[in-house]
Amino acid sequence: MSENKIFQYVQFKSVVAPDFWYKLAENKLNIEKLDEIDQHIVGTYTNLNAKNCLIDFDCTSFNSKIVTSRNKFGAVGVLKNLNTIESFKNCDKISLLNTAGNQLITNILNGTCLENPSELASFLLLSFADLKKYNFYYWFAFPASLDLVIYEASPSQFISEKFTDEDIKNFTLKIDSLDTKQSAFFIANKTLDVILLKDAISHVKTDSNLLDFDLSSNYFCFSDPSESKCGWVLRNYILLLYLLCPILRGQSINILSVRQSEQNSLKASKVFYVTLPKYNDDFQFLTWTSWEKNNNGKMMPRIANMSEVMDPIKTAEHFAMLNLKLMKWRLLPALNLDIIKTQKCLLFGAGTLGCGIARSLMSWGFSNISFIDSGHVSYSNPVRQSLFTYADAYQNKFKSKAAAERLLEILPSVKSHGHVLTIPMPGYPINESTRQKTIEDVDMIVNMIKDSDVLFLVTDSRESRWLPTLLGSYFGKIVITTALGFESYLVMRHGASKSHEQDELEEEISGLKCIPGNKLGCYFCNDVTSPGNSIRDRTLDQQCTVTRPAVSNIAASISVELLVSLLQHEKNICAPAYYQINNKSTDVVESIPESMLGIIPHSVRGYLSTFSNILPATERFNQCIACSDFVLNEYKEHDKEFLFKVFNSAEYLEKITNLEDFANMDDDIINELDDDSDSG
Amino acid sequence: MISLNFNENDFNEKAKEFREISEKLNDTWELNEKMGKIYLVKKQKISIQNKKEQEVEFGEIVIDDASAVNSIPETIYSIEYHVVFHPSYQVPVLYFNAHSDDGRFVNFDDVSKIFVEDYELKQYKDEIYQIISQADHPILFKPFYMIHPCHIHEVLSKFPESKNFILTFLTIYGPSVRLKMLEGYEKFYMEKEVMANI
Ligand SMILES: [Zn+2]
Numbered sequence: 121m122s123e124n125k126i127f128q129y130v131q132f133k134s135v136v137a138p139d140f141w142y143k144l145a146e147n148k149l150n151i152e153k154l155d156e157i158d159q160h161i162v163g164t165y166t167n168l169n170a171k172n173c174l175i176d177f178d179c180t181s182f183n184s185k186i187v188t189s190r191n192k193f194g195a196v197g198v199l200k201n202l203n204t205i206e207s208f209k210n211c212d213k214i215s216l217l218n219t220a221g222n223q224l225i226t227n228i229l230n231g232t233c234l235e236n237p238s239e240l241a242s243f244l245l246l247s248f249a250d251l252k253k254y255n256f257y258y259w260f261a262f263p264a265s266l267d268l269v270i271y272e273a274s275p276s277q278f279i280s281e282k283f284t285d286e287d288i289k290n291f292t293l294k295i296d297s298l299d300t301k302q303s304a305f306f307i308a309n310k311t312l313d314v315i316l317l318k319d320a321i322s323h324v325k326t327d328s329n330l331l332d333f334d335l336s337s338n339y340f341c342f343s344d345p346s347e348s349k350c351g352w353v354l355r356n357y358i359l360l361l362y363l364l365c366p367i368l369r370g371q372s373i374n375i376l377s378v379r380q381s382e383q384n385s386l387k388a389s390k391v392f393y394v395t396l397p398k399y400n401d402d403f404q405f406l407t408w409t410s411w412e413k414n415n416n417g418k419m420m421p422r423i424a425n426m427s428e429v430m431d432p433i434k435t436a437e438h439f440a441m442l443n444l445k446l447m448k449w450r451l452l453p454a455l456n457l458d459i460i461k462t463q464k465c466l467l468f469g470a471g472t473l474g475c476g477i478a479r480s481l482m483s484w485g486f487s488n489i490s491f492i493d494s495g496h497v498s499y500s501n502p503v504r505q506s507l508f509t510y511a512d513a514y515q516n517k518f519k520s521k522a523a524a525e526r527l528l529e530i531l532p533s534v535k536s537h538g539h540v541l542t543i544p545m546p547g548y549p550i551n552e553s554t555r556q557k558t559i560e561d562v563d564m565i566v567n568m569i570k571d572s573d574v575l576f577l578v579t580d581s582r583e584s585r586w587l588p589t590l591l592g593s594y595f596g597k598i599v600i601t602t603a604l605g606f607e608s609y610l611v612m613r614h615g616a617s618k619s620h621e622q623d624e625l626e627e628e629i630s631g632l633k634c635i636p637g638n639k640l641g642c643y644f645c646n647d648v649t650s651p652g653n654s655i656r657d658r659t660l661d662q663q664c665t666v667t668r669p670a671v672s673n674i675a676a677s678i679s680v681e682l683l684v685s686l687l688q689h690e691k692n693i694c695a696p697a698y699y700q701i702n703n704k705s706t707d708v709v710e711s712i713p714e715s716m717l718g719i720i721p722h723s724v725r726g727y728l729s730t731f732s733n734i735l736p737a738t739e740r741f742n743q744c745i746a747c748s749d750f751v752l753n754e755y756k757e758h759d760k761e762f763l764f765k766v767f768n769s770a771e772y773l774e775k776i777t778n779l780e781d782f783a784n785m786d787d788d789i790i791n792e793l794d795d796d797s798d799s800g
Numbered sequence: 801m802i803s804l805n806f807n808e809n810d811f812n813e814k815a816k817e818f819r820e821i822s823e824k825l826n827d828t829w830e831l832n833e834k835m836g837k838i839y840l841v842k843k844q845k846i847s848i849q850n851k852k853e854q855e856v857e858f859g860e861i862v863i864d865d866a867s868a869v870n871s872i873p874e875t876i877y878s879i880e881y882h883v884v885f886h887p888s889y890q891v892p893v894l895y896f897n898a899h900s901d902d903g904r905f906v907n908f909d910d911v912s913k914i915f916v917e918d919y920e921l922k923q924y925k926d927e928i929y930q931i932i933s934q935a936d937h938p939i940l941f942k943p944f945y946m947i948h949p950c951h952i953h954e955v956l957s958k959f960p961e962s963k964n965f966i967l968t969f970l971t972i973y974g975p976s977v978r979l980k981m982l983e984g985y986e987k988f989y990m991e992k993e994v995m996a997n998i
Contacts, residue, residue, distance in 0.1 A: 126866050126867060127867065128866075128867055128868060128869045129867060129868060129869065130868075130869045130871060131868055131869065131871065133871075133874075133876065133901065134901065135845070135876050135878060135901045136901065136902055136903035137878065137899060137903060138899050138903045138904070138905060140903055141903050168826070168828070171845070171847065172845075172847055172874065172876060174845065174876060209858050209859060213859070213861060214861075256903070257856065258902075259859075264867075266863070266865060266867075268867075269866065269867055270867075349869050355867070380826070381826075382825055382826050382827055382982055382984070383825055383826055383984060384826045385826075409863045409865045409868070410863055410865060410868065411861055411863075413871075413873065414853050414855060414873075415852075415853035415873050415874070415875045415901070416852060416853050416855065416873055417871075417872075417873035418855070418860055419860060419861045419862065419863065420855065420856065420858075420859050420860040420861070421856050421858070421859045422853070422856070422902055423854070423856050423902075424902040424903045424904055425904065426903065426904060428904070428905065428907065429905055435943075438907075438908070439934075439943070442908065442933075442934055445908055445909070446929070446933060449925070449926075449929030449930070450929060450930055453926070
């Protein structure tokens with residue numbers, strides 16, 4: 121016998137449906153709570169087009185009655201759901217398996233398995249549900265005796281090689297008429313008549329079992345969930361036969377693996393010929409296998425993280441990203457959504473523009489959006505400022521706080537903070553009583569800018585944009601300025617700072633002048649105070665306290681789209697901008713090099729009176745009061761001492777930048793206002 | 801003849817017919833009903849090799865078991881297909897969901913990976929994400945993947961001789977998501993026709 125091959129079985133592989141975890145979590149929270157009682161649960165397997173010896177678990181696994189149907193068979197087991205990860209880790213797995221094995225032997229010897237053969241397909245499930253993180257640790261065991269080894273007697277044969285078509289056809293009908301409890305394991309004679317286990321075998325007088333049985337013409341049948349070698353369930357069937365039918369010990373027997381395919385065919389069914397061992401009468405089945413292997417083939421516990429479907433916050437995040445992913449897959453395969461997701465945006469101003477920009481940022485999948493604003497929500501705000509409600513005004517909430525809270529209400533996975541801070545401004549002297557507070561505010565602003573990737577300057581005054589412009593340039597951040605006139609708007613990306621060295625030359629295109637990203641100007645370079653700037657458009661620079669109400673939404677949208685275009689450009693902040701040198705040729709605009717999302721202008725000036733945009737690009741002004749080397753060096757050398765000099769007198773900027781015609785900002789307040797000004 | 805203006809009643813009738821043929825063929829389509837709406841359901845499992853599983857850091861046991869087949873590790877995906885008559889597009893629409901054997905739903909980025917082999921993946925991805933979306937199931941109100949219905953009516957109208965537009969629909973759209981129709985369905989209608997002509 122020893123030269124014969126050991127007969128091998130295919131191990132069960134568990135397939136858990138999502139609703140199994142839902143039900144387990146629900147039971148844990150509502151019924152068991154802190155109890156660790158063993159629960160009876162069930163699994164199912166099929167022999168219809170079966171592959172891989174699978175066993176299924178879903179929410180019906182917790183039902184007291186097994187839901188089976190034609191070709192669907194039950195397996196019975198015990199769930200041990202533990203309270204802590206430590207007890208899951210430390211419990212004795214071998215002894216659990218042995219207990220389950222001993223229970224199986226008991227069920228065989230006391231006749232349970234004859235009455236209900238499904239008990240032979242037994243399992244154990246050890247689990248720990250971490251319901252805070254929606255992690256389910258679990259491990260299935262399918263007990264089988266390691267001691268009982270059988271051998272192949274001769275090669276297997278297909279059912280059609282042994283039986284007539286007529287017998288096979290009738291066999292199908294006979295199986296169909298059985299309860300699946302019985303059709304899981306049964307016996308058939310040479311013409312494939314069905315004999316139930318309980319009718320052929322007794323658990324009481326085992327010595328007389330199958331005494332007048334012709335082993336060569338009878339078949340021990342089982343419904344097989346495996347497609348090639350026999351499935352795991354056979355192993356316990358053999359154990360039953362060994363224990364209850366001593367006459368079979370040392371004998372060769374026929375096994376019929378019943379496998380269904382479409383069109384009610386049994387053609388995949390096979391007959392296996394095996395030889396049972398004969399151990400001493402006092403032989404004990406003591407060692408048991410087996411814990412399930414994970415999908416890497418290692419026998420170890422598994423973990424299922426269900427947070428994406430069980431955690432509503434993650435679900436919301438997923439669906440917020442879905443349209444972006446579809447856009448990427450369908451239109452823009454090279455679209456980099458990760459860079460968008462990871463950018464930290466800091467908005468100076470939580471007024472009409474700030475709200476609109478935050479909204480658009482969210483729709484693009486930006487997940488880190490914070491606000492700096494010192495104002496309160498007023499009654500005039502909610503109709504125009506899309507993050508606020510009447511209740512916010514009634515409660516007189518801080519705008520920055522209310523805006524951040526609202527973003528979290530819209531999408532809880534967003535990171536958003538509101539900071540109540542006044543931005544110090546040139547020409548607005550700091551007195552002794554506010555000095556300490558201002559120092560702290562400046563430190564906070566500096567730290568927040570350092571920690572950000574993108575700054576949006578959307579405050580309601582021009583002077584308040586000076587400090588963030590300087591700091592944005594100094595720390596090399598992307599800065600987008602947005603400003604509104606009555607029916608016009610300006611959106612501008614500030615040039616990259618000197619630290620972004622750019623040696624290579626941009627491509628020359630006739631009719632176009634190219635300005636590399638690190639030579640582009642800032643909001644203040646184009647200032648009224650900049651001499652020789654002939655393209656300046658006066659409309660925006662008029663003092664306007666009112667704007668056409670929807671113009672801010674347009675400007676906010678363009679600001680975000682400009683940022684996204686810039687982020688998708690390979691040179692990022694250093695992306696060049698182009699402008700037309702002469703007006704003769706009108707087609708050159710079309711030859712501006714495009715990136716994935718089209719051209720990336722330096723600035724967009726739009727006019728609602730004609731519903732048109734122009735795209736000016738201007739170079740950095742060497743004497744700019746906010747981004748020139750004079751100013752940046754001064755800040756580098758003297759830090760807050762310099763800043764305070766400027767706060768106390770804007771003329772100090774004129775001095776250090778050698779601007780002789782610098783107009784004092786106190787005298788010439790030029791508002792490019794967010795229409796926030798309607799509140800004050 | 802297919803009516804180019806089929807309605808929900810036509811769908812219900814054809815779905816029941818389809819389900820009956822499925823039963824005869826021992827195929828596994830089921831007809832589900834919720835709040836008076838019916839839809840067809842089929843479940844299928846596929847196995848994929850070489851998907852590395854994220855492991856826990858503890859508890860490995862080694863048992864030497866000569867009686868166990870040393871199987872190649874595989875991940876099993878369970879896919880559930882639904883054919884639903886779409887209330888606004890007025891055509892049958894194929895919805896599906898998939899989960900791996902540990903119970904996790906297959907996420908949007910990975911859904912293409914369960915339908916084709918790695919070497920086909922790039923091209924398949926380009927194609928499948930043109931037509932796939934994720935949306936609420938119109939009867940169950942739970943998120944499902946769907947094959948977008950915008951051209952279905954046009955495509956179906958090219959088969960005026962179709963005996964069952966659901967079968968025609970599934971024959972055309974099923975294969976892109978590994979849903980193959982048994983030959984028996986076509987045969988069933990062919991034999992029926994032969995019988996009618998005798
Ligand atoms: Zn400047």
